[in-house]
Amino acid sequence: MIVAEWKPIPELLASLKGHKNVLLVGCATCVAECAAGGEREVLTLAPVLKMGLKDQGQEVNIITRTLERQCEPEFVEELSEIAPQVDAIMSIACGIGMQLVAERFIDLPLYPGVNTTSLAIREQAGLWTARCAACGDCMLGETFGLCPVARCAKSLMNGPCGGTRKDGKCEVDENTECIWRLIVERAEAKGRLEDLVKVRPSKNWSNSGHGGPKRMLREDLR
Amino acid sequence: MAAAKKDKDFSPEIVALYCRQCLDAEERPQEGARQTKGFTARLVMLPCSGKVEAYQLLKILEQGADGVLLVGCPENACRFLVGSRRAEKRLTRAGQLLDLVNMGAGRLALKRAADLTTADILALAGQLAEQVKTLGPSPMKGDSL
């Protein structure tokens, strides 16, 4: 899922300064799964903003909506009746959903209520950890199903870096596994350690962010 | 706190959410407002304290209540096993958010008890009312409720 987290409350309050009617809009898909932008979080954030602004001497009316998917124009259209009644929109969907809302309601200021951080899994209740960085040239087949782009702090292609802690954690974060240690362990367990010393062709970074904004075209679907 | 004046003589409005399993077997569940000396309590019965969500606690305060009391079963006596533990986590989260907006986590309280009468719940609400008096009336008062 796409993972996001609330921006600090003071930052959110500052962005709504001077607004009287605000539409707070969430998304019931990825950001609901990571407890940042679903209906529950919309309903939680709305009174917090209202109380926070009141504390700063500002009365604000907050209208709440949660779209099924904020990254699909059909669902965003559901806001078209309410949008004329507000003077700002705050979105707590991922950056993709936010941009669709901003584009559809171009006359209204759009404030991001969350920071979109990663493509991750829910590893445990209340813990999400990154799994993919959408690099555009997946190498999981060479790394025994473990992604070094998203999960090595240095995105090394030929780790480990040498800094792995004694307990197997990454030198950059004591709570994160050294993914290259895990890759080596899996290779060993499968008796394929040799695979990791093979010289691989360099990775094609141009199929993602490094090649400019990604554009995918399928003529058969147009 | 910007707006709220610290008026210790006001009569706090406390919303008391209580788990029905906390009641004494002989006690009939009661709901609605009770005017008591020094504060008003609104009793709301829940099927389990774990039913409560952080946003509900926040919304009650946003609408002008001075405090919210949550009454759940003793930790190891919850009929739904983890209900009263979940309630505590949600109350903690709501409290952290209240502190961030200068409302004060002290407007929330969780009490764990069993075999309660309505009078017992009102007494617990009274304890919160005393705590809330130190914070002053809710700055949200007058918005609704």
Ligand code: SF4
């Ligand atoms: S190699 Fe690239 S596409 Fe594959 S999981 Fe890692 S970041 Fe994602």
Ligand code: SF4
């Ligand atoms: S310790 Fe492991 S995960 Fe951390 S930077 Fe080095 S190779 Fe990458």
